[in-house]
Amino acid sequence: MTVAGLSESQLLERIFPRLDAGPAAAESLILGPGDDAAIVASPDGRTVLSIDTQVADQDFRHQWNNGYRTTGYDVGWKAAAQNLSDINAMGARSTSLVVSLTMPPETPVAWVEDFADGITAGIRDLGATGCAVAGGDLGRGRELAVSVAILGTLDGKEPVLRSGARPGDTVALAGTVGRAAAGLALLESDTGFRDLSAGQRDLMDTQCRPRPPLAAGPAARDAGASAMMDISDGLVRDGNRLAAASHAVLNLNPAALRELTGPLLPASDLLGTDPMLWVLGGGEDHGLLATFPQDVQLPPGFTAIGSVEAPAPTDSTGVKIAGRPADTVGWDHFAD
Ligand SMILES: [Mg+2]
Numbered sequence: 494m495t496v497a498g499l500s501e502s503q504l505l506e507r508i509f510p511r512l513d514a515g516p517a518a519a520e521s522l523i524l525g526p527g528d529d530a531a532i533v534a535s536p537d538g539r540t541v542l543s544i545d546t547q548v549a550d551q552d553f554r555h556q557w558n559n560g561y562r563t564t565g566y567d568v569g570w571k572a573a574a575q576n577l578s579d580i581n582a583m584g585a586r587s588t589s590l591v592v593s594l595t596m597p598p599e600t601p602v603a604w605v606e607d608f609a610d611g612i613t614a615g616i617r618d619l620g621a622t623g624c625a626v627a628g629g630d631l632g633r634g635r636e637l638a639v640s641v642a643i644l645g646t647l648d649g650k651e652p653v654l655r656s657g658a659r660p661g662d663t664v665a666l667a668g669t670v671g672r673a674a675a676g677l678a679l680l681e682s683d684t685g686f687r688d689l690s691a692g693q694r695d696l697m698d699t700q701c702r703p704r705p706p707l708a709a710g711p712a713a714r715d716a717g718a719s720a721m722m723d724i725s726d727g728l729v730r731d732g733n734r735l736a737a738a739s740h741a742v743l744n745l746n747p748a749a750l751r752e753l754t755g756p757l758l759p760a761s762d763l764l765g766t767d768p769m770l771w772v773l774g775g776g777e778d779h780g781l782l783a784t785f786p787q788d789v790q791l792p793p794g795f796t797a798i799g800s801v802e803a804p805a806p807t808d809s810t811g812v813k814i815a816g817r818p819a820d821t822v823g824w825d826h827f828a829d
Pocket residue numbers: 578579582722723724725
């Protein structure tokens with residue numbers, strides 16, 4: 494059956510029971526789905542707010558070159574993960590989200606149910622157990638598009654902004670980097686997805702269902718992180734943004750970067766790609782890039798990858814690798 498065969502209320506009846514993220518989530522929800530608007534608790538007096546949209550054939554393909562078909566579960570999980578990650582990157586904790594799903598009439602009802610399951614599973618499995626699904630909107634359109642708006646709380650603490658990195662700080666990374674990009678390359682390759690090894694399949698799964706390190710954001714805040722953001726567009730591009738906001742240089746250590754290529758080898762060996770390109774340019778794992786004052790012990794999950802420096806008077810801000818601008822040099826120089 495397709496969604497064209499059901500009214501909106503009939504479809505909602507099928508989805509609502511699947512959106513229960515558990516008892517901890519219910520606590521932040523004063524009034525849940527079913528009325529004109531939801532009511533959520535905001536004990537902190539401030540609300541962290543973000544929104545993110547995925548559009549079919551722009552942000553994902555229904556059918557990939559390697560034969561894999563994107564499931565509703567994948568799309569729901571990723572929509573939740575991307576948004577949970579943005580709240581995490583502020584050093585905050587997600588409390589509720591609302592979902593807008595626009596879809597063509599030929600979309601199977603089972604796909605929509607699977608989508609709802611993916612959102613709930615993403616919230617639970619990634620550990621955002623206090624995040625409720627407060628409601629949503631279903632609409633018809635030519636293309637499938639998903640928007641999630643998300644709210645979070647700072648629990649009385651201060652947020653971690655992009656602008657606080659200072660010379661001498663340690664640059665550190667939590668979560669993974671480059672895996673979603675390696676997975677994307679596998680999805681677009683000619684090797685059928687059923688023929689992938691476990692390690693390769695893992696990379697493909699990171700592209701379809703990313704796993705942002707949600708405990709690491711508040712942990713970094715509590716440890717005294719000076720600046721933070723999540724990596725959604727790549728270590729160098731996002732690092733350049735953090736560096737610009739802080740008016741600083743992030744000087745990365747090539748040996749530390751090389752360490753990050755290990756998990757990518759199952760894909761780079763198959764495809765003949767330099768895995769360092771994925772480490773530096775790959776987004777969508779939603780790892781955390783943070784800076785910490787030198788005397789701070791890095792919280793669990795964070796690895797040092799470089800240090801913050803003041804830009805020379807005539808120099809610009811941005812990411813460098815062993816002192817050379819990361820945008821303008823190849824990575825091969827740093828292999829040894
Ligand atoms: Mg972000």
